[in-house]
Amino acid sequence: MKSKDLQNIVLSKYQNGDTPTKNFRDLNGGIGLRTIKRWCQMILQSGSITLSNPPGCPRLARTKGNIRKVKNGLRRKKKRLHHYKKVVEPLLSDDQKIKRKKFANWIRTHFRKEETMRILFSEEKFFDIDGIYNSQNDRVWAIDRADADKNGGIKQKRKFPQKVMVWLGACSKGVTSLVILDEGTVDHAVYIEKVLPVALKYGNQVFGSGLVFQQDGAKPHLHHLTQQWCRDNFPSFIGKDRWTPNSPDLNPFDYSIWDELVNIFNWNKVQSKITLIQQIKSSFKNIRESIVF
Missing domain, CATH: 1.10.10 (Arc Repressor Mutant, subunit A)
Structure with missing residues (x-):
């Protein structure tokens, strides 16, 4: 009132x-x-x-004019809230943090900025015929769980699906050719025979004597014969005692290139190992340059 x-x-x-x-x-x-x-x-x-006048002391700050100015200012500066997905990053032990810091200091000491642009990163990844799905994005609209299950709400996955391993290298100039490893276990001998020559050929073509080769701490990479091959053939490479463990965030494949590749797949066409390999090869040709460079 x-x-x-x-x-x-x-x-x-x-x-x-x-x-x-x-x-x-x-x-x-x-x-x-x-x-x-x-x-x-x-x-x-x-x-x-x-x-004659309102009771109490006269208003100096909370006047109608000031209230109007504040409302107009808030209306102009009003910001919309956005939702963001949680970012997954590796959980590091104290020892791994020390090694990462040591690696970072080594890079800063021994590499100028232009030299870091000549690093050829490499990575292997398994692909299987069941494909991938994102539980955050793949949603089914339904009135209840049972209705959702009837309308595609269940993702079925084989216990032992057919799969192949893919090796790829990438740098500031582009990506290497694909190496598909689908015949048995990939040990150091297979790695030396089928992968390293591809990396060396591409690296020499784009960087020549300025090439720096990177590989992670997988067992075939750490083998003494693999390390010796790298010392004998690459102008420079990041040895097994330099690259830090549990560091997928330091490699562009884990946070960019592999996601780009699998999202291009037409998974409806993947029914066997043969069709899986066909999709890997065709999707590889359509990786956007902006993802790599």
């Missing part, structure tokens, strides 16, 4: 003989007893309630 309405009620009731206390009780605390007594005194003196 507005103040003017309250004043009219108090005026009417007082003129009808109600005391200030009865007015206060009838209004159920809607206005203070002290204020009602002051208004009744005005009625007694002048026959009306006349307030």
Whole structure:
């Protein structure tokens, strides 16, 4: 109720003989007893309630003009909230953190910025015929769980699906050719015979004597014969004691290139190892340059 309405009620009731206390009780605390007594005194003196100025100290900050300015400012600066997916990063032990720091210091000490652009990163990855799916993005709209299950809400996956291993190298100039390893176990001998020559040929073509080869800590990479082959053939490479363990975030394949490749796949066409290899090869040709460079 507005103040003017309250004043009219108090005026009417007082003129009808109600005391200030009865007015206060009838209004159920809607206005203070002290204020009602002051208004009744005005009625007694002048026959009306006349307030020349609002009671209390004058407003200096909370004026109508200032309130309007603040509202307009908030309206102009209003920011929309966005949702973000959680970013997955490796959980590092204290020892791994020390090794990462040591590796970072070694890179800063021994490589100028232009030299880091000549690093040829490499990585292997298994692909199987069951494909991939993103549990965050792959949603089914339904009234309940049972209805969702009936309408594609279940992702079936074989216990031992057919799969192949793919090796790929990438640098600031582009990507190497694919090496598909689908015949048995990939040990150091297979790695030396089928993978390293591909990396060396590509690296020499694009960087020549400035090439720096990188590989992670997989067992075939750490074998002493693999390390010796790298010392004998690459102009420079990051040895087994330099690259830090549990560091997928340092390699562009893990946070960029592999995701690009598998998202190009037409998984509906993948029914066997042969069709899987066909999709790997065709999708590889469509990797966007912006992902690599």
